[in-house]
Amino acid sequence: MIIFLRLLFLVVLGSMLWVTTWASSLCPLLAVPRPVATHPWFLATMADAYWGFVTFYVWVAFKQTSWCARAAWLVAILLLGNIAMASYCLAELFLVQKSEPLERLLTARRGGPGWLGLGLGTFGVAILIAALQRS
Numbered sequence: 001m002i003i004f005l006r007l008l009f010l011v012v013l014g015s016m017l018w019v020t021t022w023a024s025s026l027c028p029l030l031a032v033p034r035p036v037a038t039h040p041w042f043l044a045t046m047a048d049a050y051w052g053f054v055t056f057y058v059w060v061a062f063k064q065t066s067w068c069a070r071a072a073w074l075v076a077i078l079l080l081g082n083i084a085m086a087s088y089c090l091a092e093l094f095l096v097q098k099s100e101p102l103e104r105l106l107t108a109r110r111g112g113p114g115w116l117g118l119g120l121g122t123f124g125v126a127i128l129i130a131a132l133q134r135s
Contacts, residue, residue, distance in 0.1 A: 002098045002105070009093065013086035020083070029131035053077050056085050062109075063092070069114025072121040079124025084117075091116050 036042055060073045076084035096105045 001102055002093060002096055002100070005105075006090065006093045009086045009089040012082060013090065016081075016083045016086065028134050029127070030135040049081065050078070053081060053085070059106075060088060063107075064114055064117075065109050065111045066113055069110070069112065069117050072114050072117035075121035076117050076124055079128055080120055084120050084124070087116060087120060 032042075057074055057077050060077070061070045064070045064073060073084070073088065077088075092105055092108075092110075095110075096108070
């Protein structure tokens with residue numbers, strides 16, 4: 001199961017990096033036309049995505065014991081979405097041995113500052129600032 005999950009989250013991360021790079025090459029991040037941005041299904045999709053991010057973050061906050069790591073992962077997940085979430089899952093999956101039970105992945109607590117979360121959170125903030133300056 002661990003190997004399958006590693007492959008799954010590599011596919012998620014790779015596809016999200018590809019599709020966001022592709023979309024960024026076609027139009028700026030914040031250039032969503034008003035009719036799209038105000039469409040009820042766009043708003044419902046955004047609410048669904050962000051509540052999903054918050055739900056996932058609850059698990060991350062449980063696993064991380066450092067408030068610094070918790071804050072960094074919150075920023076990373078809210079700004080990068082599934083890119084940050086897949087990165088977190090991959091980082092956790094590579095800390096677990098293939099022979100260990102899946103429960104270890106789900107419940108093992110992690111200390112420390114959460115360098116990956118700090119890096120991704122900083123990257124997300126930089127992207128947001130760049131997008132705001134372009135709009």
